[in-house]
Amino acid sequence: MAILVNEEKKLFTLNTKSTTYQMKVIDYGYLAHLYYGKRLDGDMSYVITHYDRGFSGNPNDAGEDRTFSMDNIPQEYSCYGNGDYRTPAFNMKDIEGVHGADLRYVSYEVLNEKYSLKGLPAAYTEGEKGETLKIVLMDDVNGVQVTLLYGVIEDKDVITRAAIVKNVSDADVFITKAASTSLDFVSGDYDIIHFHGRHAMERMFEREEITHGVKKIGSIRGTSSHQHSPFVMLADRAANEDHGDCYGISLLYSGSFNCEVEKDQTDQIRLNMGIQDEMFEYVLYPGSEFVTPEVAMVYSADGFADMTHKMHDLVRYNICRGEYKTKRRPVLINSWEAVYFDFDGDDIVNIAKKASELGVEMLVLDDGWFGVRNDDRSGLGDWFVNEDKMGGSMADVVKRVNDLGMKFGIWIEPEMISEKSRLFEEHPDFAFRIPGRKPVMSRSQLNLDFSRKEVVDCILEQMFKVFDQINVEYIKMDMNRSIANVYSITEGIQNNGTILYKYVLGVYDFMDRLQARYPKLFIEGCSGGGGRFDAGMMYYTPQIWCSDNTDAICRLDIQYGTSFGYPISVVGSHVSAVPNHQTGRITPFNTRAVVAMAGSFGYELDLNKVSDEEKEEVKTQIAAYKKYWDLMHNGLYYRLTDADKSKKIAAWSFVSRDKAETLVNIVTVDSFCNSPVPFVRVKGLDADATYVDEATGAEYSGQGLDQIGLPVPLKFGEYNAYQIHLVRK
Numbered sequence: 203m204a205i206l207v208n209e210e211k212k213l214f215t216l217n218t219k220s221t222t223y224q225m226k227v228i229d230y231g232y233l234a235h236l237y238y239g240k241r242l243d244g245d246m247s248y249v250i251t252h253y254d255r256g257f258s259g260n261p262n263d264a265g266e267d268r269t270f271s272m273d274n275i276p277q278e279y280s281c282y283g284n285g286d287y288r289t290p291a292f293n294m295k296d297i298e299g300v301h302g303a304d305l306r307y308v309s310y311e312v313l314n315e316k317y318s319l320k321g322l323p324a325a326y327t328e329g330e331k332g333e334t335l336k337i338v339l340m341d342d343v344n345g346v347q348v349t350l351l352y353g354v355i356e357d358k359d360v361i362t363r364a365a366i367v368k369n370v371s372d373a374d375v376f377i378t379k380a381a382s383t384s385l386d387f388v389s390g391d392y393d394i395i396h397f398h399g400r401h402a403m404e405r406m407f408e409r410e411e412i413t414h415g416v417k418k419i420g421s422i423r424g425t426s427s428h429q430h431s432p433f434v435m436l437a438d439r440a441a442n443e444d445h446g447d448c449y450g451i452s453l454l455y456s457g458s459f460n461c462e463v464e465k466d467q468t469d470q471i472r473l474n475m476g477i478q479d480e481m482f483e484y485v486l487y488p489g490s491e492f493v494t495p496e497v498a499m500v501y502s503a504d505g506f507a508d509m510t511h512k513m514h515d516l517v518r519y520n521i522c523r524g525e526y527k528t529k530r531r532p533v534l535i536n537s538w539e540a541v542y543f544d545f546d547g548d549d550i551v552n553i554a555k556k557a558s559e560l561g562v563e564m565l566v567l568d569d570g571w572f573g574v575r576n577d578d579r580s581g582l583g584d585w586f587v588n589e590d591k592m593g594g595s596m597a598d599v600v601k602r603v604n605d606l607g608m609k610f611g612i613w614i615e616p617e618m619i620s621e622k623s624r625l626f627e628e629h630p631d632f633a634f635r636i637p638g639r640k641p642v643m644s645r646s647q648l649n650l651d652f653s654r655k656e657v658v659d660c661i662l663e664q665m666f667k668v669f670d671q672i673n674v675e676y677i678k679m680d681m682n683r684s685i686a687n688v689y690s691i692t693e694g695i696q697n698n699g700t701i702l703y704k705y706v707l708g709v710y711d712f713m714d715r716l717q718a719r720y721p722k723l724f725i726e727g728c729s730g731g732g733g734r735f736d737a738g739m740m741y742y743t744p745q746i747w748c749s750d751n752t753d754a755i756c757r758l759d760i761q762y763g764t765s766f767g768y769p770i771s772v773v774g775s776h777v778s779a780v781p782n783h784q785t786g787r788i789t790p791f792n793t794r795a796v797v798a799m800a801g802s803f804g805y806e807l808d809l810n811k812v813s814d815e816e817k818e819e820v821k822t823q824i825a826a827y828k829k830y831w832d833l834m835h836n837g838l839y840y841r842l843t844d845a846d847k848s849k850k851i852a853a854w855s856f857v858s859r860d861k862a863e864t865l866v867n868i869v870t871v872d873s874f875c876n877s878p879v880p881f882v883r884v885k886g887l888d889a890d891a892t893y894v895d896e897a898t899g900a901e902y903s904g905q906g907l908d909q910i911g912l913p914v915p916l917k918f919g920e921y922n923a924y925q926i927h928l929v930r931k
Contacts, residue, residue, distance in 0.1 A: 204333045204354040205312050213245060214310065214335060216352060218359045221501045223352075225278050225337075226250075230263040231306035233339060233350075235276040235386045238361075239447065240503045249388050250275060255468070259285025261304075274468060276386030279339065279350055279365065281305050282379070289416055289464045291384035291474045292365075296344055297373045305339035305348055312336075316353045317364075321707045323454045323741030324496045325362055325520045327355055345371025346486075353496075355520060359512050364496045369486035376699075377484040381460070381476035382453065383497040385436075388470050390447075394463050395435035397763045401428045402751035402784055404732035405763035407845045411439070412465050420460040422480050424649070424685025424702055425729055426736040432459045433737070433767035435509070436473060443841060444505045444885070450513045451475055452767055454521070454738040455495035457706035458482075481688065483699030495738065506766065507885065511838050514769035518835075521737055522744035522772065524717065526724045530831050531745065531802045532563035532609050533824050534676070536776065539752070539783055540808035543570040543577055547593040551602045556810045558606040560817055561824040565603050566611035566678060571596070572668075573623060578682075579646040582618040583625030583632075585664035600672040611676030611724075616661045616712060618647045618682065625660075632657050634687040644683035651690050652708030653701050662715060669720065679713070679743065681729040713742040726774055735764070745774050745802050752778035752806055753785040754797040755871060755921060758852045761800050762845050765854070771835050775801025777823070779811075791816050793923035795823040796867055799834065800854065803827045826925065830865050833858055840885045842866070850880065851914060857886040864893070866912060866926040873920050881911035884928070893928040901931065 206215040212227035224236040224246050236246040251274075258273035261284065272286035280286050282293040283302020295301045316332030318324050326332075335352040347370050353362035363383040369375050392412050396419050397405040410417065419434070421427035432453035438446045451473070453459055458478035465471050475497055484492050498516055502509040518528070535557040541549055554565040570576065571592060573584030587596040600610045619626050619633050626633065626648075633648040635641045641648055651657050690701045717723060727734060727743035731750035739746060749760045757775065764773060775798040780788045791812075798804070809820060834856045842853035850872040857864045866884055884907040887893065891904045902912065907928075915924060 204331070204356040205335050207310065207312065208245075211245065211247070212307070213247070214337070216335065216354050216361055217241060218354060218356045218361065220503075221359050221361070223361050227307045228275070229270065230261055232272065232275065233278040233307050233337065235278045238385065238449075239501055258287070261285060276388050276470065278337075278384065279305060279348065280384050280386075280472070288466050288472055289462050289474060290379065291381035291476075292348065293379040293479075294344065294346060295376045295378060297375065301378070303341045303344060303346060305341055308338040308340045308347075310335065310337050316355060316362075317351050319364055319493055319496060321710060322493060322495055323521070323710065323738045324364070325353065325355065325360065325454070325498055325516060327520065330355065330357055344375055345369065345373075346375055355516070358516055358520065359500055360498055360516050360520070362496050362498045365494045367486065367492045367494075369488055369490055372488050374488070375486050377486060377492050378482065379479040380484075380492060380494050381474040382494040383451070383473075383475050383499065385473045386470060387472075390471065391439045392436045392471055393439055393441075395437055395766070396461070397431040397433065397766070399428050399430075399732075399763075401730050401733065402749055403756065404428050404735065404749050404760055405431050406759060407763045407766070409437075412463055412471055414465045416462055416464045418460070418462040420478055421458045422478055424458055424688075424705065425681065425734045426456055426459060426738075427684070428730065428733040431735065431767070432461070432475075434461055434475070435506070435766065436463075437506070442505055443507045446503075446505050448502055448506055448509050450500045450509045450767060452498045452513065452737045453495060454498065454736070454741065455706065456709065456734050456736050456738045457702055477703060481699060481702060484703065485700065498737065507840055510766055513767050514839060517737055517740055518769045518771050521740050523741060524724065524744055525722050527744055528836075530828070530835075531724065532676070533561065533827065534564040534566050534611065534804040535562045535809065536566040536568055536678070536804060536806050538568035538613075539778055539806045543575065545570065546591060547599040547602075550599060552810060553808055554603045554606055554608050557805065558608050560809060560820040562608070562805060562809070562820075564609035564611055564676060566613065566676060567599075568613040568678065569615070569680075571612070580620045580622035582615055582620040582647050583623040583650070583661075585614070585616075585661065585668060587668060596668065597672050600674070604673055609675045610673060611678065612674055613678045613680060614665065615680040615682060616665065617650050617652055617709065619650050620647050629660070631691055632660070634685065634689060636687050636689045639687075642686040644686070647683055648687065649683065649685050651701075651705070652712065653690050653704035654692050654708070658708050658712050662712060665716070666719065674720070675722065676724045676726065677716070678726045678728055678747065681734060710742060717742070728774075732760070732764075735768070737768070740768070740772050745772055747774040748801060751784045752776055753782040753787050754789045754794045754869070755787060756785060757797050758869060758871065759845055761797070762841065762852070765839060765841060769835075770801050770839060773801030774804070775799075776804045776806035778805075779807040789921045790919070790923065791819050793869060793921050795819070796869065796923040796925055799827055799830070800867065830856070830927070833863060833865055838886055842882050842885065851882065853882045855884060855886070861886065861888045861891070862930045864928050866924075866928065868914055868924045868926070870914070870920075870922045877916055879916060880914040882914060883908060883911040888930060892931040894931050896927040896929055902928065
């Protein structure tokens with residue numbers, strides 16, 4: 203059993219293959235957190251200490267005992283209003299507007315399967331063991347019941363958390379904060395590692411010492427955002443890629459989120475993560491429930507690389523779903539950077555024709571095929587084919603593409619509406635707009651109110667009419683603005699704080715229904731690139747366009763930060779034209795391909811316009827991608843250099859799980875005369891084995907590759923790249 207309960211001690215222990223998580227019901231029915239870390243046996247109750255801390259509140263039950271304070275006790279689900287003045291995980295107010303809660307233990311239940319969440323993504327088990335611990339807490343005064351859910355996937359070293367809040371009273375209550383997880387550490391010096399960014403430069407690695415006070419990151423944009431990732435790490439001060447304690451914490455949610463970490467007056471550390479509490483006030487009517495998103499957690503005593511491998515396996519095998527979960531995706535070409543809005547059906551077929559000759563397997567028609575859509579100022583919401591622009595029916599274009607032996611994919615942006623559209627003329631109330639106030643615009647578009655089922659139904663019905671008539675095998679689902687003007691006529695002013703949460707549920711419902719109608723459909727997520735790149739979205743879209751920035755050198759940093767929490771199988775990455783359309787940088791064709799292969803590979807240009815030499819390179823690149831696909835996607839990923847460019851190179855590798863082979867990828871990011879030879883230490887190999895370079899026949903000892911490294915060739919020119927395939931002799 204992964205879940206052990208000592209009823210006499212009221213001690214709960216969750217064990218995975220190499221980790222232990224423990225909690226206990228202590229005096230007066232409070233649920234205290236004892237431990238999360240390396241697997242151990244025994245009772246960790248001794249970590250609960252009691253001292254009189256000046257101006258720290260004491261529960262009334264404790265009488266004159268001033269040493270018992272929730273302000274000092276590590277907790278499983280901390281509340282505002284019970285004497286704990288640290289950042290709480292949970293807060294609410296009653297019908298009179300009085301804030302606060304006091305949650306006490308009621309009961310527990312153990313299930314021999316991993317829980318799921320209604321309307322929300324959650325890690326699942328398939329052919330492997332999962333268990334669930336439910337712990338029920340209760341506030342008797344307000345009549346609010348909180349069920350803490352703990353999922354254990356033992357072989358993956360994964361523990362998940364979520365909570366269900368239920369109103370069991372006869373009056374309305376309002377949830378104003380409900381984190382998915384709260385982690386308290388009684389000791390240790392930790393850093394927080396998070397991944398900030400902006401549009402076209404997402405998930406930049408940042409490491410900060412946790413000092414006294416509160417550090418808060420998150421999003422109030424309605425999406426998980428380009429600016430911060432809902433994946434963070436806690437790491438021992440000395441931890442690095444190969445050594446030290448670290449925790450990976452990933453929120454399976456695609457909306458506004460909040461992560462806060464606090465070092466308190468006695469040097470204890472608390473981390474809360476969950477839905478954003480700004481603009482959040484969820485009304486619970488008598489008998490109704492609120493379900494928090496899930497958080498997935500992994501721990502490693504062996505540094506970042508081991509933590510990454512565990513998180514990658516979780517996302518790839520226990521979060522992603524669908525036909526292409528583990529199947530090689532078609533090598534595709536996307537029309538966007540080739541033609542933007544300026545095309546007709548013949549142009550699209552001509553792009554497909556040349557691409558098919560070179561080995562590309564799928565054509566994706568991007569923005570501009572629907573409504574009146576010749577720029578980004580009109581047409582969104584009108585999901586019917588512009589046959590005048592296409593020069594005929596979409597079915598004809600798709601057939602012509604299919605006749606070339608290619609699959610067909612298409613771009614949509616279902617959550618948006620243009621003021622210049624038929625849908626807006628007929629249903630202006632479908633858009634988020636605040637009565638009496640002119641809306642904040644972004645990209646000349648407004649957000650549709652996906653918290654309303656009738657709006658989701660309207661968009662789906664339009665798209666079904668199109669997709670039912672064509673052989674569509676792939677959809678790129680985009681979302682190109684942050685949410686503002688938040689108001690819904692179905693909620694009204696009294697309950698505006700529920701809208702953004704219900705909006706996300708509406709998006710999830712949209713994707714579930716789309717997938718149900720077309721079971722073999724492959725959906726790629728996108729939000730201006732990486733603006734909604736989170737594990738929640740990966741439950742519905744097993745691939746996400748990593749960034750609108752296709753510059754290979756910028757992508758090194760973007761894909762480096764992304765790699766900590768997400769496997770390359772979810773990373774959409776393409777070879778684009780030069781000078782690059784975002785930066786103007788010129789990089790070699792081979793370098794663009796090597797970088798793009800650290801993801802699901804494709805092209806973002808018109809292959810009719812490249813040289814004959816580059817056309818031959820395309821064939822070689824596609825052959826290499828297919829050859830190494832299993833190694834790259836199912837092997838273990840290692841970062842061989844960090845984001846600091848002082849070494850003048852960036853390197854990463856893929857290692858087969860039996861250590862029989864590795865593919866080492868190296869890009870030079872700076873060039874200068876008379877350079878010293880850089881060496882890249884190759885990780886994860888058999889130290890006692892000899893490895894042979896498949897291309898040159900050169901032999902290397904596994905121990906030497908780990909301790910000294912692989913010499914990087916010195917080649918004239920900028921931004922050179924190398925793929926070195928080493929096979930155990």
